[in-house]
Amino acid sequence: MISSKNLQFSYSSQKHFNFPDIFCADSETLLILGQSGKGKTTLLHLLALLLKPESGEINIAGNEVSSFTPSQITKVRAQNIGIIYQRAHFTSSLSVMDNILLPNYFAGKRQDKTKAICLAEQLGFADHLSKKANQLSQGEQQRVSIARALMNNPNVILADEPTSSLDDNNCQKVIELLKSQSKLIDASLVVVTHDQRLKDEFANQIFL
Numbered sequence: 002m003i004s005s006k007n008l009q010f011s012y013s014s015q016k017h018f019n020f021p022d023i024f025c026a027d028s029e030t031l032l033i034l035g036q037s038g039k040g041k042t043t044l045l046h047l048l049a050l051l052l053k054p055e056s057g058e059i060n061i062a063g064n065e066v067s068s069f070t071p072s073q074i075t076k077v078r079a080q081n082i083g084i085i086y087q088r089a090h091f092t093s094s095l096s097v098m099d100n101i102l103l104p105n106y107f108a109g110k111r112q113d114k115t116k117a118i119c120l121a122e123q124l125g126f127a128d129h130l131s132k133k134a135n136q137l138s139q140g141e142q143q144r145v146s147i148a149r150a151l152m153n154n155p156n157v158i159l160a161d162e163p164t165s166s167l168d169d170n171n172c173q174k175v176i177e178l179l180k181s182q183s184k185l186i187d188a189s190l191v192v193v194t195h196d197q198r199l200k201d202e203f204a205n206q207i208f209l
């Protein structure tokens with residue numbers, strides 16, 4: 002479960018955001034739509050506890066994090082949140098497999114290679130596990146990002162424009178995968194996008 006209340010954030014005195022309240026229960030989905038520059042990535046990074054709000058509350062899996070220390074926040078993030086970034090970031094010196102295993106390491110868990118292989122098979126990139134991530138196409142990298150976000154069975158999956166670089170066929174596939182995988186682990190799935198193709202795919206929607 003993830004929720005937020007009265008979230009405010011500023012990059013500068015000219016760039017101030019007052020975000021609508023968010024609520025997404027376990028196993029539910031939420032689509033946040035908005036045109037370029039409306040603050041979608043900013044909101045997602047606030048919900049991912051990567052940015053600190055000026056004011057307001059964020060609750061993740063029962064943790065109201067406003068008064069948490071940085072190390073408590075890092076722990077809540079590592080244990081509860083899976084993030085799919087707008088542009089996939091990988092550690093270039095590591096194989097695809099080792100990149101997928103990194104979240105286990107950051108959460109202090111044992112490296113679950115069986116789960117990594119299983120996700121790679123479900124997401125259709127099992128043949129690429131020993132390659133470096135930069136040898137993969139954009140669409141393949143997007144699917145590796147999804148696998149990486151799912152490795153710790155997060156309570157909350159946050160996806161930033163997961164379909165923007167994909168054709169219609171792969172767009173549909175990625176959304177189905179995100180929805181089915183999050184349902185499988187009872188996670189809340191929050192997607193921010195300007196991709197109008199996703200409008201009919203999510204029952205709960207918010208416009209920025």
Ligand SMILES: Nc1ncnc2c1ncn2[C@@H]1O[C@H](COP(=O)(O)OP(=O)(O)OP(=O)(O)O)[C@@H](O)[C@H]1O
Nearest residue numbers: 012013016035036037038039040041042043044195
């Ligand atoms: N680090 C930063 N410092 C100052 N301004 C920023 C910073 N990051 C983003 N902004 C500004 O805040 C606004 C919102 O940015 P954000 O990336 O959240 O929008 P977005 O809705 O995700 O846009 P897009 O769809 O183009 O990715 C933009 O005008 C952007 O220029």
